[in-house]
Amino acid sequence: MIRRPAVAGKFYTEDPDRLREEMHSLIPPGEPARVLGIVAPHAGYIYSGRVAGRVYGQIRVPEAVLVLGPNHTGSGAPVALAPSGEWLTPLGQVPVNSRLSQLILKHAPQVREDVEAHRFEHSLEVQLPFLQYRNPGVCIAALCLAISDYGSVAALGAGIAQAITEYGDEVLIVASSDMNHYESASVAQKKDDLALAELAALNPERLLQVCREHRITMCGVVPAAVMLVAAKLLGAKESRLVSYTTSGEVNGDQSRVVAYAAVTVS
Numbered sequence: 001m002i003r004r005p006a007v008a009g010k011f012y013t014e015d016p017d018r019l020r021e022e023m024h025s026l027i028p029p030g031e032p033a034r035v036l037g038i039v040a041p042h043a044g045y046i047y048s049g050r051v052a053g054r055v056y057g058q059i060r061v062p063e064a065v066l067v068l069g070p071n072h073t074g075s076g077a078p079v080a081l082a083p084s085g086e087w088l089t090p091l092g093q094v095p096v097n098s099r100l101s102q103l104i105l106k107h108a109p110q111v112r113e114d115v116e117a118h119r120f121e122h123s124l125e126v127q128l129p130f131l132q133y134r135n136p137g138v139c140i141a142a143l144c145l146a147i148s149d150y151g152s153v154a155a156l157g158a159g160i161a162q163a164i165t166e167y168g169d170e171v172l173i174v175a176s177s178d179m180n181h182y183e184s185a186s187v188a189q190k191k192d193d194l195a196l197a198e199l200a201a202l203n204p205e206r207l208l209q210v211c212r213e214h215r216i217t218m219c220g221v222v223p224a225a226v227m228l229v230a231a232k233l234l235g236a237k238e239s240r241l242v243s244y245t246t247s248g249e250v251n252g253d254q255s256r257v258v259a260y261a262a263v264t265v266s
Contacts, residue, residue: 019090032057050245051261080144082124092132094103103163103236104141110147110152111143123176124142153208154224157233161231178260179195181219184255191215195215200241
């Protein structure tokens with residue numbers, strides 16, 4: 001499989017030189033720390049790029065990364081694994097990590113290799129330039145998720161933890177998610193504080209429950225919950241909020257925003 005960019009020129013520039021300059025401006029220098037997982041936003045870089053850059057600037061990006069994203073298009077399998085091959089971005093090729101992918105298939109029976117779920121999905125793609133910039137040798141496994149019940153989330157997270165354990169080398173889990181959508185900035189902040197509290201508590205089941213009970217439109221809540229399940233089984237003890245903002249801070253419209261957060265889990 002060669003997965004070509006679906007949103008280059010829309011969510012981020014398709015010009016390689018300009019994209020490198022943008023990565024340089026968005027990712028602040030720092031002392032990178034090893035973490036097990038992160039939550040990073042996936043909107044257009046003009047809106048969420050600085051939040052994403054702050055978390056990518058603080059972490060070490062190993063050679064192997066598992067990217068988890070929500071299925072916005074409704075296409076393909078409910079738990080869709082990108083087949084072997086490579087993903088293309090303006091910064092070059094990102095190989096699929098076939099060994100990690102096969103271990104995920106081995107340990108998580110609900111996973112299916114599926115091209116269609118990934119073909120036009122932006123939530124995974126927009127993470128790749130950040131990963132490439134931080135580690136030009138990065139390779140990925142990618143899961144596009146359309147599940148909703150906690151039993152499926154817990155089983156997938158456990159399977160991922162087993163796969164990473166058998167893999168034997170460092171793996172970063174990236175959960176791609178924006179936060180609350182299309183309400184005022186003040187309402188979004190109140191709602192998102194509830195979800196972020198469960199992320200801080202490393203409580204994936206309550207994260208799902210709180211988002212449902214309070215109608216928090218965190219589009220990547222399932223990827224975030226799966227990441228938390230896996231990270232806890234791999235030894236995670238703490239979660240830290242790195243950055244939070246809304247689209248209103250960019251376009252000036254505080255009445256109808258999309259919110260963005262970056263979180264590390266270690």
